[in-house]
Amino acid sequence: xxxxxxxxxxxxxxxxxxxxxxxxxxxxxxxxxxxxxxxxxxxxxxxxxxxxxxxxxxxxxxxxxxxxxxxxxxxxxxxxxxxxxxxxxxxxxxxxxxxxxxxxxxxxxxxxxxxxxxxxxxxxxxxxxxxxxxxxxxxxxxxxxxxxxxxxxxxxxxxxxxxxxxxxxxxxxxxxxxxxxxxx
Numbered sequence: 001x002x003x004x005x006x007x008x009x010x011x012x013x014x015x016x017x018x019x020x021x022x023x024x025x026x027x028x029x030x031x032x033x034x035x036x037x038x039x040x041x042x043x044x045x046x047x048x049x050x051x052x053x054x055x056x057x058x059x060x061x062x063x064x065x066x067x068x069x070x071x072x073x074x075x076x077x078x079x080x081x082x083x084x085x086x087x088x089x090x091x092x093x094x095x096x097x098x099x100x101x102x103x104x105x106x107x108x109x110x111x112x113x114x115x116x117x118x119x120x121x122x123x124x125x126x127x128x129x130x131x132x133x134x135x136x137x138x139x140x141x142x143x144x145x146x147x148x149x150x151x152x153x154x155x156x157x158x159x160x161x162x163x164x165x166x167x168x169x170x171x172x173x174x175x176x177x178x179x180x181x182x183x184x
Contacts, residue, residue, distance in 0.1 A: 019149055019183065021047035033065070039150050045069025046076065046153075046182040073180065075157060076168060083162035083172035086142035089119040090135065094147020096125060104146045104166050104184065115173045127151050129159055136161070144169035149183030 021043060024031070030051035033041045041054040042065065051066040089112060093105055105121070112119045120140075124131055127145065142162040145151045149165045156163040164172065167181030 019043055039154055041065040042069055042072050077177050079162045080168045080172050080177055083142040083164055084175050087117055088139050088141045089117055090122050090140045090143040091119050092122045092124055092143055092145045095123055099147035101146055111173050132159055
């Protein structure tokens with residue numbers, strides 16, 4: 001996660017490497033995303049809720065990702081809605097380089113305490129559905145992944161219990177669905 005124009009001087013304003021969309025200007029009516037795969041185009045839509053056209057150099061095609069982004073936003077809001085009444089949370093901290101973010105953990109723990117929620121910190125180098133099933137019990141009602149937002153959005157969106165990004169967890173704890181916060 002690199003802040004464009006801040007951490008690396010060779011990036012232009014609004015340019016994103018990884019999944020840190022905080023640097024994307026919100027004034028544009030739409031965006032062009034250069035790259036392959038689904039996640040980053042969908043992530044850009046979720047972060048801005050504006051039209052996104054993906055130019056995929058690997059497939060040599062351009063496609064409008066807006067409708068797909070709207071579908072993902074609806075799925076993510078359903079997960080947030082499902083977690084609003086959760087009393088017991090699993091807070092998953094990533095152990096991979098660049099994905100351990102103590103400031104996010106601290107903010108989530110403070111918010112969970114403020115909203116009288118119970119939580120258990122879980123550490124994971126590799127996070128998938130099997131990991132959650134191995135730690136899952138009747139105790140957990142929702143999970144929040146503090147490392148990579150791709151895990152809740154791509155890999156764990158079909159899990160039986162809500163698995164949220166930090167921004168989505170803050171929404172659930174505040175009992176609201178708007179404005180949508182992705183991912184932080």
